[in-house]
Amino acid sequence: MNKPDLDQWTTAFALIAFLGLFMAPLLLKQAGQQKHQIRYIVAILVLFSLVLIYYVLYWSNYLQFFPFLNRMAELLFLSFGVLFYCYLKELLHQPISFRIRKIHFLPFLVATGIHLLLNLLDRILPASAFQSAPLSYYRYFYQSLPWLVLVHLSLYAIAIVRLQPRFQSLREVAQWARWFSLCYLGFVLANWSYQVMVNMSFFNRDWDYAISLSMAIFIGLVAVLAYLQPHIFQTNRLPISELKALTTPTVLFPSVRLSAGIPRPSIPADPEVRYRHSGLPAHIARQFAQQLQELMRTEKLYHDNELRLETVAERLNISRHHLSQVLNEQLGMNFFEYINSLRVKEARELLRQVPRQQLNIIEVAYQVGFNNKVSFNKAFKQTTGLTPSEFRRSTQDKPDYNCSTPTDEN
CATH class of the missing domain: 1.10.10.60 (Homeodomain-like)
Structure with a gap:
């Protein structure tokens, strides 16, 4: 049994992993009640951090004390493409329904189920049972799993690349989406490089860190941007420089409602002027207007005499500011006028x-x-x-x- 030991690489990766676990709840808290986008970033941070910890245990020989964790990292890789893709769709205000998300996660669920079943059988059956069919084929599952992971990651890489032109009208969000996508593409490239070269004679142990390095870069990028540009992780809220173009205080402080009898400050009469910096393209706003009208037609939410803008926004997976924009631009009314x-x-x-x-x-x-x-x-x-x-x-x-x-x- 090799003696466990941490070197400079494994120590650095362990620290970055704990940074990711530390950042995840902070991002959730920062998002407030609008967590429909940030949940994917948090999930990626947590899973990347757990995989990094797994690799640290493996490289430092501490994994021998946790045999039940064997191969769990490979299984988690089947969820990364889905999480990256779903987050980018949320940024485009085209959320994937729960039913479709379940289909996307099906490969991860099936592979995890097979892995858990094989581990259970390994514990309750003698070793000789795995030498005859059908259990003798279990080894093919683990031999093919890395290649299945690569194909899965690559398919989502193609889907993510095809999404990029749609971000051109979203200004600053487009820059974050580009960095986010590049992190995923780098992660996929690192996995392919490792799998192709691992069996070659010139393969160096240090190259084994490439996959972990790509995950560490993503965690570091999120940590830096969460400090420098926190609005990116607040469900697409606008930076302060753009918020100054809006004169209504209900946009700057969405949790504060104006009391009856207090005069509202003057705002630009033309909705296109008022929302010119919102980052919500007109064609997306029209889609949300149609979804809103369908929601009201089928569920009649307006029957609730305490219905609030925030409640409807959550049902549509959209920020309250963008819902106000949809009502003003597409329907020519504010929220209470529309409900009434x-x-x-x-x-x-x-x-x-x-x-x-x-x-x-x-x-x-x-x-x-x-x-x-x-x-x-x-x-x-x-x-x-x-x-x-x-x-x-x-x-x-x-x-x-x-x-x-x-x-x-x-």
């Missing part, structure tokens, strides 16, 4: 079709999402020019003359 318009539209149908004896005015208001009659009457009249009672009397065949005034109906 949906409520009034449904209320009109109810008032037209359902008589008072079955559903009175206040019941209609509550059913469509208003929490009081005053706000319902005000929103309804602003939209239709009539009070709910006047609208009902004008549309139903049998007018209700028991109501002496428009506000008498309860």
Whole structure:
């Protein structure tokens, strides 16, 4: 049994691995409630760090004390391409659905399941059992696994390269996406180089560190950018230099809501001017507008009288600022105007079709999402020019003359 020992390389990699594990929770905290993009960066950081620790244990001969960890690093490699690709899709505001993500992770899950099964059988069956079919074929799984990993990594490398032209309109995000993609391509190249040269006579042990070095560079890059440009890891928030172009405080401080009665500062009337630095292209905004309308049509979220902008933004996997941009640019309304318009539209149908004896005015208001009659009457009249009672009397065949005034109906 070789004596465990750490050299300069393994010590450096161990320190970088612990740096990655330290950075991961900080990035999650920095992202606040909008974690839909940063979760992939955190997952990559954690997995890269764990693989680095595995390699340190292997090179320093400490792995002999943890035999159950054998080959786990190779299995984790089947998840890296998926995580890099999913993060870039999030940056493009084209999130991959949970069902499709499960398909992407299927190779990792299947390979891990086979590995765990073989390890279990190895513990409960005698060694002679693996010398006859079908268990004799288990060795082919481990012999082919490195090449399967390389093919898997390469396919996602091609997919990531094909995504690059779509970032051209995203300004500063494009630069980060380029660095992020280059880290992955370097990681894939290091794996191919190692696998091709490992059996060659001139192979040097120091070259064995190439894969770990590519992972260490990625961890270092994230650590540096998290300090110098933290907005990159805050779900695409804008840098301060660009935020100065926006004059509304609800953009600068999204957690602060203006109280009723406090005048809003003046903002550019044209949404294209107001959001010219947002990093959300018009064609992407149109896609989000369609998704928003479909979400409201199918799930009728506006029935919740406490519905908030943040809630809808999370359902769409988009920041609250970008959702405001979509509403202003594509639909010409702010959030509360849009929600009230949906409520009034449904209320009109109810008032037209359902008589008072079955559903009175206040019941209609509550059913469509208003929490009081005053706000319902005000929103309804602003939209239709009539009070709910006047609208009902004008549309139903049998007018209700028991109501002496428009506000008498309860």
